[in-house]
Amino acid sequence: MNNKLSVTSRILVAFASGALIAAFFLPVWRIDLFAPQYPEGLMMNIWINGLSGDVEIINGLNHYIGMKHISVDMFPEFKFLPYVVGFFMLLGMLVAVTGNRKFLLFYLILTAIGGALAMYDFYQWGYDYGHNLDPSAAIQVPGLSYQPPLFGHKRLLNFDAYSFPDVGGWVVIGAAVLAFGVWFAEWYHQRKKNKK
């Protein structure tokens, strides 16, 4: 059994891992908030190393319901995420250079775990922000929490909240899909060959 990736596959894997560099220059996630008073919407962009957008305005509004003041230095993730992405880029490049199929599989499993961990971490933060409220907040609705949606839409009091990947996030997702596609194509061709 041939354990080497085709040249095309290796180029594609190199391209996919190279594309991850976008995560350093583009926001990976975005949360949009719309309310009657904010027809133009409020936006928060999440980068691998920080936040941007209308964070201060969102904080100003959140204080009414006792949500914590969001600031970049509260998230240790922003310190190590750039290294994680860098690591994945390096690892992907190694896969392309070595052309080892098992190595690619390992890389993909690691990617899946990484992605799942990221989403779990994001969920944890959302849960904490939505539930861990200041007991002296001005507006208190018994039984109500304000956890933002993990993905998609959710109604939070007068706000419609939307949570989706931002441009950088789509690039990362695209890169992962490409890498998985390569492995699937390789696996399919291999199976065909083996049948012959």
Place this chain on the structure above:
Amino acid sequence: MKHSFSKSLLAISLLVAGFVWLQGCKPKGTQSAVSGDAAAKAYVAPGKYDEFYNFVSGGFSGQMSVYGLPSGRLFRVIPVFSVDPEKGWGYSEETKPMLNTSHGFVPWDDLHHIALSVTKSEHDGRWAFGNANNTPRIARIDLKTFRTAEIIEIPNSAGNHSSPFITENSEYVVAGTRFSVPIGNKLDVPINTYKENFKGTVSFIGVDKTSGEMNVAFQILTPGINFDLARAGKGKSAGWFFFSCYNSEKANTLLEVNASQKDKDFIMAVNWKKAEEYAKAGKGVKKAVRYAHNKYDDNTHSATSTIMNEVLVLDPKDCPDMIYFMPCPKSPHGCDTDPTGEYIVGSGKLAAVIPVFSFTKIQDAIAKKNYDGEYDGIPVLKYEAVLHGEVSKPGLGPLHTEFDGNGNAYTSFFVSSEIVKWSVKDLKVLDRVPTYYSIGHLSVPGGPTKKPWGKYVIAYNKITKDRYLPTGPELTQSAQLYDISGDKMKLILDFPTIGEPHYAEAIPAEMIMKNSRKIFKLEENKHPYIAMGEGKTKVERKGNEVHVYMTAIRSHITPDNIEGVKLGETVYFHVTNLEQDWDVPHGFAVKGISNAELLIMPGETQTLKWTPEKAGVYPMYCTDFCSALHQEMQGYIRISPAGSNVPLLFSTGTNLPAVTAPAATEKPATK
């Protein structure tokens, strides 16, 4: 007997029938003037934007108001030569200098005319200028903030009516004096020595290309006549300015009669490019004067007022070929140049015709020295030599003319209360519509520019009588919108106005709205008393002044408990709005303050001065409904008697403990 009875019955019946018939001859109700689809043409659905901004002078309100067209909806009233307690304009320490003059604080004026800035004689949407007709001034309004950014007083002027019309690239706005007055060192003269001692001036106010900042570049000294209105040339005539003048009789009493004697007064043609050269070449004389120059800075959020001491005066005696007079029938009022710059329309208020002058012929007459004598040493061009033609029997009391992009002119007629549309080329009357009532100025969007946007003409009326629900003796003034897209003008809307509307201009919405400012950035705030965040709030005593560095953010002020201020001290509340979000102003007011409120935009700092007169605890609160907990946005300031030993304390939320020692206020007042 029976016969004569039926005869008289017949006679009575005929009489009654006659009365009924006569009744039918009375003018019909004005509603009949509106055609069927008018409502649809003026309708702008909720949430939709208007097509044009309409900047309308507020006359004796001293304000400028901003409407949308075609809906006639009012968006904003801008205090210009007026105080506005709603905005704290003229009440806050930062804005008071804007209304300073060489006569001190003048919080009122009579704003007549608007000039929107132009580049190549086309609207550029940067600034609006307005004139003060009483204490001569020109204001520049920044169309990013819709606020008065600058006011400059005009020296050697009295009644700045012939203003603030603008040259093709906004190089200058002009200021022609309505009243001639004694000028120079001898100001205290008998009024009836008018003819020897009184002089007129027209000033050219330079406008900086990028900042818009104004300066009195030079003045032209003129005979003692009265200047009424003016327009710059365009295209080929761009280097010239035309001023209508009345009272060439030089009357100083009962002008109604005495200034209406001559068959013709003048339009004064000024070669301003030449005047500019003379000024640069040192032909002018620097005269000692006093005038104020006030500027508002969007970074310090404060105005400054500087008194200037000198003005450059050009005397036509030393500057040949700079000004000429053109005879114009009967006290001309409007003096308007068409989009091509070739034609100048004079409107003699009492004339039976509208004369139209030709720029080419003016140049020709000057070259050939085709003069009709001189007036105070200034050449008078021959009327026939410079005339393109006259519009005959146009109406009664022509005042102002605007233009569309299709070679048509629209003239307002005060006496016959109508707008008349006529063709500039062949001077034929094409259409006329009544106005309700007594129209003064009129405006076509882009009408004074090289590129009129057309579509509508708006009438600004002096009298409304029965047009609206009555409101006692004082009635609203009004504007009326006419559709001019077809051959016939069609009335489509009436809308009431703020103050008395004189001139107005309209400009496509997209030229302005894209630049409209949303907030002031906190990090750009250079106010000397800013509190950059709640941690920076404090209360400081400086001699007998107490400075409160306060912040406002939804929904609290910091500090909101202040103690230790004593009678005899003056309190300055410097309130910084920490919001950086669109449309979240905060207001600030204190009980008993003999001033006004503050209305502070996001990122801005404004100051309210207060000298309390009685000891006690005074509430203060946010006046602009900012948030769900706006009602909770309040606090107290305690004022103690002079000599009390209450320490200066301030806090928000922490409720600083009161001093345990008995407060000074509890001691007997008599000692």
